[in-house]
Structures are given as C-alpha cells and as structure tokens.
Amino acid sequence: MTPRKGKVGNRIRDLRTERSWSQGELAERVGATRQTINAIEQEKYAPTLELAFRIALAFEVGFEDVWTFR
Amino acid sequence: MFYTLSGSLKMANAERYAWWSLVAWIGIMFFLLMRLATGVANSLGFEIVEQSAARLLGIYISITIAAIIAESVIAGATAAYAATKGVERDERDAMIAQRASLASYWFVAIALNVIVFHVLASATYGSPLISGLNITSTTGIAFAILFVLVGAEIVNRAALIWNYRRP
Numbered sequence: 001m002t003p004r005k006g007k008v009g010n011r012i013r014d015l016r017t018e019r020s021w022s023q024g025e026l027a028e029r030v031g032a033t034r035q036t037i038n039a040i041e042q043e044k045y046a047p048t049l050e051l052a053f054r055i056a057l058a059f060e061v062g063f064e065d066v067w068t069f070r
Numbered sequence: 071m072f073y074t075l076s077g078s079l080k081m082a083n084a085e086r087y088a089w090w091s092l093v094a095w096i097g098i099m100f101f102l103l104m105r106l107a108t109g110v111a112n113s114l115g116f117e118i119v120e121q122s123a124a125r126l127l128g129i130y131i132s133i134t135i136a137a138i139i140a141e142s143v144i145a146g147a148t149a150a151y152a153a154t155k156g157v158e159r160d161e162r163d164a165m166i167a168q169r170a171s172l173a174s175y176w177f178v179a180i181a182l183n184v185i186v187f188h189v190l191a192s193a194t195y196g197s198p199l200i201s202g203l204n205i206t207s208t209t210g211i212a213f214a215i216l217f218v219l220v221g222a223e224i225v226n227r228a229a230l231i232w233n234y235r236r237p
Binding site for chain 2: 035039044047050
C-alpha cells in the first residue's frame with residue numbers, strides 16, 4: 001500500500017500570539033534562527049522531529065496541539 | 071531580485087554570507103577570464119590565451135590568495151554580525167548547505183565530463199570541438215581546472231540563495 005501524501009501543518013503562529021512571543025523569542029527558546037521559525041510558520045520548511053518536539057515543549061503543550069498532518 | 075535595507079537585515083546569516091561570497095566569486099571568475107582567456111567582451115571569454123608557466127603560477131597564486139582573503143573577511147564579518155543576533159546557524163541552514171553542496175557536486179561532475187569529452191573528441195577529430203577552446207596546453211589545463219573550481223563555488227552560493235528564497 002502506498003502511503004498517502006500529505007503536508008505537515010502547525011499552529012505555531014496562534015500559540016505564539018496567545019503568549020505574545022515574537023518569532024525571535026521563540027527561536028531563542030528552541031535554539032533555531034528567526035528565519036527558520038518564519039519558514040516553519042509559513043509551511044515552507046518541515047522541521048526535524050527533534051525541533052518539532054522542542055517547539056511543543058517550549059509552548060508546554062502536547063505534540064499534536066502544535067503539529068498536524070493533512 | 072532587489073532587497074530593501076530592512077529586508078537584507080532580516081536575512082539568515084548564511085544567506086547574507088552567500089550573497090557577499092557570490093559577488094566575490096563572480097569577481098574571481100572575471101579575473102580568471104581576463105587573465106587566461108580573451109575576456110568576457112570577446113567570444114564569451116572562452117578563447118584561451120597562452121601564457122608562460124611563471125605567469126600562470128602568478129595567476130594561480132593571486133586567485134588562491136584573493137579567495138582566501140575574500141572568504142575570511144566575509145565569513146568573519148557575517149559571523150560577527152550574527153553574534154549579536156542570537157542563534158547563528160540551525161538545522162535548516164545545514165539542510166540548505168547540503169542541497170547547495172549537491173548542486174555544486176553535479177556542476178563539477180557535468181563540467182568534468184564535458185571537458186573529458188571535449189579533449190577526447192578534439193583529439194579524435196583533429197581540431198577543438200569548440201573553436202578556440204584548446205585545453206590540451208598547460209594554459210588550457212590550468213584554465214579548465216580553475217574554471218571548474220571557481221564555477222563550483224558560484225553554483226554553490228547561487229544554490230544557497232535559491233534555497234533560501236524559493237517560494
């Protein structure tokens with residue numbers, strides 16, 4: 001069976017806005033550059049599993065509260 | 071592509087480095103074409119002008135020194151700027167650098183194959199396939215190798231920029 005194609009989505013912008021964090025602030029918390037956070041938010045870049053977990057941990061929410069696959 | 075000053079300040083550090091480095095390597099390519107070929111104004115710069123061995127050595131050393139100085143200054147300046155801006159490089163930068171390396175690898179592989187084919191076909195049929203591009207002489211060999219090396223750096227920087235900028 002061929003796995004279905006999909007796209008990794010996220011709620012980073014919403015979660016960030018709720019906490020009044022800038023992209024730079026989140027970047028600093030997760031050890032990435034602001035440009036990478038911007039690319040992830042715009043769904044131009046799908047992060048590695050490690051960075052995805054670090055982002056969820058930074059927001060103190062579950063993995064599935066940040067990441068979607070559609 | 072044009073950027074406003076504020077736009078350029080928002081670039082990733084690695085992209086800023088790639089832009090300046092691209093300019094430097096294009097300058098080095100122009101220098102190479104002017105010294106070993108007829109120059110970009112004539113025959114696209116691919117008509118090789120034979121040089122003495124001593125002059126070739128001087129050109130090679132000049133290009134090497136220019137490349138070392140340019141890369142050191144650009145890398146140093148962009149790193150110093152990034153040091154004030156938090157994280158300097160992350161996994162996305164590494165992924166893009168890997169893609170750019172792959173692009174320059176393919177450039178080198180294709181260019182070397184073209185050169186080998188050109189030399190063998192020219193020897194087989196008696197005259198250079200591309201008029202003026204005789205790469206069997208010392209000057210020709212030096213030009214071909216330096217062209218591929220400098221070209222690979224240009225392709226690498228262009229691929230870096232493309233990967234940062236692509237929609």
